[in-house]
Amino acid sequence: MSRYTSATSADRAAMLETIGASSTAELFDQVPEALRLDRPLALPPGMSEAEVFERLAELAGRNADAEEQVCFLGAGMYDHYVPAIVDAITQRSEFLTPYTPYQPEISQGGLQVMFEFQTAMSELTGLPISTAGLYEGPSSVASAGYLAIGATGRRRFVVSRGVHPHSRETLATYAEGFGAEIVEVGLKDGVTDPAALADAVDGETAAVFLQNPNFLGVIEDVEALGGAAKAEDALLVVAVDPMTLSVLKPPGECGADVALGEGQPLGNRLDFGGPSFGFFCGTEALIRRMPGRIAGETDDVDGRRGFVLALQTREQHIRREKATHNICTAQALNALAAMVHLSWLGREGFRELGELLVRRTAYARQRLAAVEGVELLHKAPVAREFALRLDAPVGPVLERCAEHGIAAGYPLGREYPEYENGLLVAITERRSKEQIDELADVFGTAISAERGEFLSHSESKSPQPQEIG
Amino acid sequence: MAATETPMQRERAQTIYEKSKPGRRAAVLPSAGVPEPPLEELIPKELLRVESPRLPEIAEPEIVRHYNRLSRRNFDLDTGFYPLGSCTMKHNPRLNERVAALPGHARLHPAQDPRRAQGALELMWLLQESLAEICGLPHVSLQPSAGSHGELAGLLLTRAYHADRGEQRTKVLAPDTSHGTNPATVTMAGYEVVKVATNGQGGVEMDDLRAKVSDEVACLMLTNPNTLGLFDENIAEIAGVIHEVGGTLYYDGANLNAVMGHSRPGDMGFDIVHVNLHKSFSQPHGGGGPGAGPIAVSERIAPFLPRPQVTRREGGNGSGPSYDLDFDRPKSIGRLRGFQGNFGVFVRSYAYILSLGADGLAEASEIAVLNANYLKARLAQGRAGKHLPIAFDRHCMHEFVLSGKPMKREMGLATLDLAKRLLDFGFHPPTVYFPLLVEEALMVEPTETETKESLDAFADAVEQILAEGEQDPEIARQAPYSTPVRRLDEVKATRQPVVRQALS
Numbered sequence: 026m027s028r029y030t031s032a033t034s035a036d037r038a039a040m041l042e043t044i045g046a047s048s049t050a051e052l053f054d055q056v057p058e059a060l061r062l063d064r065p066l067a068l069p070p071g072m073s074e075a076e077v078f079e080r081l082a083e084l085a086g087r088n089a090d091a092e093e094q095v096c097f098l099g100a101g102m103y104d105h106y107v108p109a110i111v112d113a114i115t116q117r118s119e120f121l122t123p124y125t126p127y128q129p130e131i132s133q134g135g136l137q138v139m140f141e142f143q144t145a146m147s148e149l150t151g152l153p154i155s156t157a158g159l160y161e162g163p164s165s166v167a168s169a170g171y172l173a174i175g176a177t178g179r180r181r182f183v184v185s186r187g188v189h190p191h192s193r194e195t196l197a198t199y200a201e202g203f204g205a206e207i208v209e210v211g212l213k214d215g216v217t218d219p220a221a222l223a224d225a226v227d228g229e230t231a232a233v234f235l236q237n238p239n240f241l242g243v244i245e246d247v248e249a250l251g252g253a254a255k256a257e258d259a260l261l262v263v264a265v266d267p268m269t270l271s272v273l274k275p276p277g278e279c280g281a282d283v284a285l286g287e288g289q290p291l292g293n294r295l296d297f298g299g300p301s302f303g304f305f306c307g308t309e310a311l312i313r314r315m316p317g318r319i320a321g322e323t324d325d326v327d328g329r330r331g332f333v334l335a336l337q338t339r340e341q342h343i344r345r346e347k348a349t350h351n352i353c354t355a356q357a358l359n360a361l362a363a364m365v366h367l368s369w370l371g372r373e374g375f376r377e378l379g380e381l382l383v384r385r386t387a388y389a390r391q392r393l394a395a396v397e398g399v400e401l402l403h404k405a406p407v408a409r410e411f412a413l414r415l416d417a418p419v420g421p422v423l424e425r426c427a428e429h430g431i432a433a434g435y436p437l438g439r440e441y442p443e444y445e446n447g448l449l450v451a452i453t454e455r456r457s458k459e460q461i462d463e464l465a466d467v468f469g470t471a472i473s474a475e476r477g478e479f480l481s482h483s484e485s486k487s488p489q490p491q492e493i494g
Numbered sequence: 495m496a497a498t499e500t501p502m503q504r505e506r507a508q509t510i511y512e513k514s515k516p517g518r519r520a521a522v523l524p525s526a527g528v529p530e531p532p533l534e535e536l537i538p539k540e541l542l543r544v545e546s547p548r549l550p551e552i553a554e555p556e557i558v559r560h561y562n563r564l565s566r567r568n569f570d571l572d573t574g575f576y577p578l579g580s581c582t583m584k585h586n587p588r589l590n591e592r593v594a595a596l597p598g599h600a601r602l603h604p605a606q607d608p609r610r611a612q613g614a615l616e617l618m619w620l621l622q623e624s625l626a627e628i629c630g631l632p633h634v635s636l637q638p639s640a641g642s643h644g645e646l647a648g649l650l651l652t653r654a655y656h657a658d659r660g661e662q663r664t665k666v667l668a669p670d671t672s673h674g675t676n677p678a679t680v681t682m683a684g685y686e687v688v689k690v691a692t693n694g695q696g697g698v699e700m701d702d703l704r705a706k707v708s709d710e711v712a713c714l715m716l717t718n719p720n721t722l723g724l725f726d727e728n729i730a731e732i733a734g735v736i737h738e739v740g741g742t743l744y745y746d747g748a749n750l751n752a753v754m755g756h757s758r759p760g761d762m763g764f765d766i767v768h769v770n771l772h773k774s775f776s777q778p779h780g781g782g783g784p785g786a787g788p789i790a791v792s793e794r795i796a797p798f799l800p801r802p803q804v805t806r807r808e809g810g811n812g813s814g815p816s817y818d819l820d821f822d823r824p825k826s827i828g829r830l831r832g833f834q835g836n837f838g839v840f841v842r843s844y845a846y847i848l849s850l851g852a853d854g855l856a857e858a859s860e861i862a863v864l865n866a867n868y869l870k871a872r873l874a875q876g877r878a879g880k881h882l883p884i885a886f887d888r889h890c891m892h893e894f895v896l897s898g899k900p901m902k903r904e905m906g907l908a909t910l911d912l913a914k915r916l917l918d919f920g921f922h923p924p925t926v927y928f929p930l931l932v933e934e935a936l937m938v939e940p941t942e943t944e945t946k947e948s949l950d951a952f953a954d955a956v957e958q959i960l961a962e963g964e965q966d967p968e969i970a971r972q973a974p975y976s977t978p979v980r981r982l983d984e985v986k987a988t989r990q991p992v993v994r995q996a997l998s
């Protein structure tokens with residue numbers, strides 16, 4: 026018996042007798058002998074709870090987390106403060122351990138949470154319809170592509186280079202399957218190039234994809250850019266950072282047909298990238314094409330108000346190959362965390378937090394741009410994240426900052442070779458003025474050290490013929 | 495039956511928005527500590543929001559009370575038996591929650607430099623190795639976020655594999671017993687689904703399969719044991735038929751809980767397997783996620799796996815091995831999602847594997863199969879045996895499917911009525927009306943973490959409901975009575991959808 030099973034030898038004997046089998050091995054008889062594993066799995070023997078804890082704690086101890094380092098990393102996931110009540114509520118058995126609410130009479134708690142969550146996301150995005158959520162941000166972008174093909178009958182996506190690289194790559198992965206061409210539109214002065222966008226959109230375009238703020242942290246003029254999509258009856262899909270929606274004009278007021286995004290900033294921990302959730306909102310016209318679960322309000326036979334999974338005829342378990350999406354298990358618990366966090370912030374707190382982020386970000390941006398060897402990658406307005414260009418190799422600078430206990434930011438070079446020494450710096454309410462000042466100091470020292478080394482290095486190297494190959 | 499309202503029924507649903515009052519609040523934020531110019535000086539006015547989103551205004555005590563009260567309107571696995579077929583509702587060890595919450599996991603930023611995330615990458619590597627061994631396939635990607643996402647990965651891998659050989663195939667075969675995500679995924683991956691019939695033993699009908707294979711077939715998607723809870727004895731032959739025409743074989747691992755340490759999909763001939771970590775590997779179901787759907791693949795599929803992959807480099811000079819993320823995979827299908835996957839789920843599932851070890855995993859499957867067969871035997875007795883016959887009468891694996899057809903014909907009770915009446919007895923009903931092949935289906939999966947006593951109590955309840963139904967079927971037809979709400983009008987919710995709270 027392991028600690029999670031209860032069959033004693035007496036139980037086994039009694040059960041086998043009822044079954045009419047002589048051993049449990051007999052029950053596996055239907056597995057052809059040649060396919061039965063004739064050895065134990067090559068895995069270590071089981072461990073006690075205390076030992077497992079120690080082992081996992083040892084592994085966790087070899088990660089530099091946001092408690093150990095001051096974290097200025099962002100790029101879609103942010104080190105926000107998650108209030109204590111989020112943990113308390115999401116760890117309740119009644120929310121943690123049921124499955125999808127297939128039996129609504131005994132799932133009113135979860136269904137009502139979905140309904141409340143849908144209301145919140147609809148409020149945030151300014152669009153009338155919200156689903157109960159998808160896996161995470163980038164695959165939600167890809168899901169919008171699938172929706173757009175169904176809604177327009179066209180197979181061409183125009184995508185801003187300001188959309189998160191993970192989203193663009195995920196969209197491309199999915200498009201390889203359902204079949205769509207992707208045209209990318211570049212950035213100019215930090216924002217999506219409006220002329221290039223207008224040129225790229227044509228009568229075959231199913232959807233235009235923007236992100237706001239874009240990956241460089243810049244606030245896009247979604248309304249103006251979206252005109253290109255409207256002109257050709259293409260859908261306008263906008264990925265948004267939910268934490269900025271208290272201060273930025275919501276996509277629903279900018280002409281978006283679909284607004285979606287990564288939900289992690291709302292009530293979810295970093296978890297090295299997941300689980301979080303993706304939110305997905307749309308116009309009334311798209312309600313029967315939306316992906317995933319949607320809770321709806323109804324009555325029971327006695328007239329009591331209640332909630333059920335609505336519009337299930339979109340979904341895989343009913344429509345099978347004609348479903349609007351294949352998703353089944355989603356991220357319900359993470360959406361609950363978001364709902365609790367938003368309730369805790371409340372209408373006023375949510376706005377105050379958004380304003381706090383904008384102001385601290387403005388301060389940090391100014392403070393860092395004043396550091397010798399640092400310039401802004403662009404001057405356009407930002408909300409909670411901004412991009413810099415360093416006059417020194419970014420890798421070693423980050424390494425020096427890490428030695429001072431600071432994760433200074435996200436290097437742009439791999440995904441944006443055009444910004445080779447670019448760095449993305451993110452601010453949350455956890456990043457105090459003092460920490461920002463400290464970052465500026467450490468950063469300055471690191472850059473000047475690297476520039477010194479860089480210069481002396483290149484001087485000594487300059488007479489040498491360059492190595493090729 | 496006179497329906498007197500229970501206290502919970504009397505308490506009518508009220509959303510948190512309806513409890514809101516202007517001026518109330520919970521959060522107190524840190525002060526900015528930096529200059530506070532008006533926002534319009536930082537961001538052009540036309541890009542700013544005018545009216546704040548109408549989030550609830552409510553203080554912390556009432557938020558806590560609201561969600562705690564809501565939670566009591568849920569049935570959950572920690573409280574009662576949850577034999578929801580195909581979903582593997584096994585116990586969720588709390589140790590796993592504790593280790594997932596360690597700051598080194600929970601507060602680790604996904605863009606952390608791999609050199610400072612060695613513990614996380616090692617954990618992912620170890621989980622990959624463990625799943626490879628359990629599945630009998632050498633290469634693993636942890637990226638997919640759930641089973642259906644793994645299925646999509648599998649078909650995109652299949653497409654890339656064929657394309658790499660200069661082939662364009664158009665069809666994917668799937669049995670008529672397959673889960674809805676299978677055909678939905680086929681369409682999403684740009685293929686056409688072709689249904690394969692089921693034979694008298696509940697397995698794939700070989701003649702039908704042979705008639706439908708051709709060099710247009712890209713893949714066969716199969717669950718084994720299948721959704722009837724039966725192991726397809728012809729699996730080696732099926733694999734041969736598919737491989738002969740050059741197709742790939744996809745294993746929907748939703749039912750892996752039947753065979754861990756007993757039989758491996760890789761040895762059965764499968765090329766690609768997804769594993770639902772929220773089923774066999776104890777990640778809590780969370781009311782509908784989160785989960786994770788890692789895939790394990792054979793050598794020939796490996797070059798196409800999603801980016802990035804975790805790699806391990808052996809250490810030299812007395813230092814240990816090191817781990818990294820490999821983005822440089824030219825044949826990769828690309829990303830399926832952001833960052834590295836649902837890492838928090840990986841932590842829980844790895845803790846589970848460490849807890850059970852090789853023997854414990856094999857024992858889990860053994861008891862899962864024993865429990866299912868025992869409950870099946872119990873339900874073959876008495877009234878259940880008469881009104882709810884087993885769909886395919888042989889030993890089952892970890893689950894089994896009953897048909898409510900005689901119950902409906904003889905007593906006028908639909909499977910739905912039985913399910914609803916079970917709610918009054920404190921049980922979560924089995925999966926109903928799936929698989930589609932079985933009329934009035936009830937799909938029962940008890941899992942290994944249930945006691946014999948729980949199984950007996952469930953069988954007794956079914957017997958009692960059927961006895962009651964013989965006397966007065968109307969009782970079950972009107973059930974449930976004791977739940978927070980009674981039967982709900984689902985048609986209305988779809989015809990006139992109200993999917994958010996109206997706010998003024």
Ligand SMILES: Cc1ncc(COP(=O)(O)O)c(C=O)c1O
Nearest residue numbers: 353354580640641642673675748
């Ligand atoms: C047989 C089967 N296949 C596929 C799935 C889909 O898995 P997921 O819900 O993780 O996407 C499920 C369960 O939900 C299942 O039972």
